Amino acid sequence: MALVPVVGIETIPAWLCWLFPMIGAFLTPLLAKINPKARDYGAVLFSFLAALMTIMLIPLIFNVEELPKWEILPWIELEGFPVLSKIEFGILVDPLSIIMANVVAVISFLIMVYSLGYMKGESGLTRYWFFMNFFIGNMLLLVMSENFVQTLFGWEGVGLCSYALIGFWYRDAKEDYLKCWVGEPPEAYPPSHCGMKAFITTRIGDISLLIGIVIIVAFTGTLSYMELIEKVEHLPHEFMWILVPAAILLFGGPIGKSAQLPLMEWLPDAMAGPTTVSALIHAATMVKAGVYLVGRVFPIMYVASKFYPEMISFFYVVAWIGVITAFVAGTQAMTSNEIKKVLAYSTVSQLGYMMLALGVAGTTVEFFLGYTAGVFHLMSHAIFKAALFLTAGAVIHAVESRFLHHMGGIKKEMPITFWSMTLTAFSLMGVPVLFSGFWSKDLVLESTLLAGQPIMFTLAAITAAITAFYSVRMLSLTFLGKKSEHIHELEHEGHHIHEAPKVMWVPYFILAVATLAFGIGGITLLPFGGIGGWLEHTFESYLSKLPGMEHSFALLETEVTVPKDMAVLITIGTSLTVLAIGAFIAYKIYVQRAIDPVKLIGSKGILKSLWNFLFRRWYINAFFYKVFVDSTISFSKWALKYIELGGIDKFNYVLANAIKGFSNRFRRTHTGFLNYNIIGMITGFILLLIIVYMVMV
């Protein structure tokens, strides 16, 4: 079918949903002049409007036949350009963008409400609300955008907000060590360092993304996703190979943004920001932008792989990076001593799952299975991880420390928080039937198995066991057991632990209920096969009518290794087994406390070095600092000393001094004595005469 942009009344919310928060951001400084209350509630109101707008888009998803709807406005038109002569400003409404926009806007609104309580009394709130709303606006712009340039606006915009909000407490005060630093020596960093680290690391990914985009634009002549889908089958086949490096470089952007290996190290340190920021930006939404972009370019690359089979290596890169990241980050989460850092590693790990699903999807004929798995896991993870962070924030507020060993035994004091965290942690672990995490993770595993990737499947399954382990560990260290010394001290000072205020617990309670609702809705025995089955159906019917997708299935053949019914059973069996193993070990150690982990590890031996290895983040962080940061700075210092000052500039002075020296020597002949002058004159005159004589003769 041919794709034509449309203008319609039902897409107006798609424009307004990102415009409202943008307006709200720029109104924040003005409202702050009136009244701090007006500023706070105004900011929340604009995020509410954004959520309202995205909810109004939901009905469209039930009419898949009419999607995609997209509208474009002229933006920049430059004459005489072979490519890029027209850059348009557009919105694209399709199932992916509707789902993502709703995830972003609704969770954002809940977190904005939570912020009212969490950020109470902080200074610099105008800045906070500005960047929060600016973030929501940019994120929705990124989701709705119809071409790469517009995506880059949103993409970099959210990066800036992430930088500014991680470094919200940029004063880096030593007194705030327990509140807003991150890590323990030798890897303890203050907030402003973490913000900068996040921006520069993601920027490295963005550089790669930019190279990819530039190649694609120069090669195909268009930026628009819809035009690319149409164009890709008509590209000259002998030059198609350039799309492979372009696509892999393009994936560099998602690697940075979604914190995949090797650029994952910024995300754990991004926990230096306020917990609301961690929940919104570094768990639920911004870090999903990378996954979203892969989903966005998926049909383009998939069609390309039909015509140029080497293209499939792009999907393998995505899948392998995803699954390895999932495993590595999961193991790191097992040893962390900070509640938010455990969750951050876990986020990286879960993002790896999503990448894995999208990657394997591209290698099979039944691509919609993996595609659905990726998107479904994105949704369910956004919900439960946001809730986990918000509950963690409530605990950190209560105990005034980010360390797990400063918590413990507060289940009675904070029952709502405890139950919310338990439910959402169960979802993260993938406890069966009632929790959304179970269904979405299952789908990821199933699609991996069906794609004929046993090694990836095994790694993903091991990661699931690890997930269960660190979830139980975190839950137990936070709420169960005896109260820590730190809490006793606090109580001694007259500060008693109590439940979070309503404005804080209502948002995460809603999210906890939502994860249950999605879990019950996800039961595959329901009509349509539950939420997963319905999503699969939607994506199948939407994607397969895109140009190039419609008639090209026959071109790609993969052998089916496992029959589908078998695969479902194997997956469920495996996931239940690994869950039981991981949870049981953690239960023995951390809930029953039958084994003391400190004694188990001991002070040396293989377990201790393994623990060190994991605690120091596989030494990846240290390696990057040594190889990229320190060596760059010392190289620049070296070059300044020996090339700039000692080489080029010195040469200038040598030249200048040589001329000066020469003229100084020559000056000695100019003595100023009359006798010498006359002798000189006579000599010169005689020489002249000789020359004239010789020339004449």
Next chain:
Amino acid sequence: MILEDKSFMLFQAIIIPAVFSVVALVLGKRLREKTGLLSTIVLLYSTALIGYVQLKLFLEPGLEAIEASYLWLPDIGGISLGSFTLRADGLSIPIALVIAILCTLISIYSIKYMEHEHALGQYFALYLLYASGMIGTVLVTNLAAFFLFFELMLIPSWALIGVWGTGMKERIAFKYFMFTEAGALSLLAGIVATGFIAKTFEIFKVSQGMIGIDLGIQIAIVVAILLGLFVKMAIFPLHTWLPDAHAEAPTPISALLSPAMIGIGGYASIRIIYTGFPDVVKAQTPQFMLILSVLALITMTYGGYMALAQDDIKRLLAFSSISQMGYMLFGIASVSTIGLVGAVLLYVSHGLGKAILFLVSGVLIHEFKTRSIKELGGLAPKMPYTAIATLIGFLGLMGFPYIIGFWAELYIFTGAMYTALQGFGHIIEPNSIRVLITALAIVASILTASYGLWTVRRVFYGQPTEKTSHAKEGSMMMIIPIMILAALSLILGVYPGLMASSVSRYISELLGSIS
């Protein structure tokens, strides 16, 4: 369509500052600090004229240029020296406009910054002369007159550094003078050779005169001209005057030297090489423009590394300027419409961004009397406007969307990549070396992000130091010009068409005529 400038707008824009320079000199003793006001008004008038011309070009797509031609020198020995021609077209007018805007705003800034200095009459007299020289260099299209204006830029700026500078100012000013003058002599040699071979000094007639001339000779001339311009642009390894001069000049002059003046070298490269020597652009053996790309890559990388190693904030900005000139040269060497438009936009973005940053460094120097980054810190809560402006300035250099710098870099890199993959006309073939160089150039921009964000962090975040514990926001006379520049770069960032549309029209025609 070329319109004749009947109301002497272009001529006025150049000559009025020069005339008032004399007035400022004569009345300076009596007017004292009001001289600054006088110079601001004069420059505002020039800005208005140039702004009007830009608006006219923007609104009338059919209008190619506005020209004013005056009788100047008689023909000597059969060589027509040409007339004194001023030309405002898509290439020259955005650059002239940026220069005029910067001169005006920095003149306001100077009033406050220089308030305790001596001999303000002379300062503003030289300042106006300098402004006149820069605007003239950009608008004039006769190579002989171009050289005169080129020197007119040099002399006042030399005096400004030598008299009102800091540190070893006389020595530094001398170094600056000698470097630029040596370059200027090479430029002069190139211009004279052009004149003798092409029998004209008019840039637009040179290409006709060069038909049939041996490529080797043409390349030799271009190299001579480029040597002169590259010293101005501070392309590696001719850059060593720049960090010294920028660091020791009085800050308002640094803020003109760096963003406004050095980029003129890039502008002149486009104008002279692309208009006058199309054969060199097309050259296959050696691939002249490819060599320039490599030079540009080295310059941007080297400048970035050097900036990382600096503690003196003005030296850091100076090295950053060198790096940015590398980007501009990269766009120039891309041989594509997109890349050249990017180069012009880079001039605009660097002009606005670097002016913001130098002016900010001036605020810091004015408040804390130090240029060492180590002695600064924790300023964000006390100087919010300065902090925001600095962030905008650095983000612009990094190529952050919402700021004009993004478009500059996007166009430069897309242009270079397009030439690399698709070639240019039937003249330049697709070339995988170009692909690699372009990719490396994009990678080099990570250095910009590193030194920019690191500087922001060291100056504005963290705990206040001994010097900054009693900091307060700078005077509004200094903050407002900075804010106007920041607003301009944001407006152009969201809608770059305001500048880019007339540029692209001109450049596409220029390159169309080459291929």
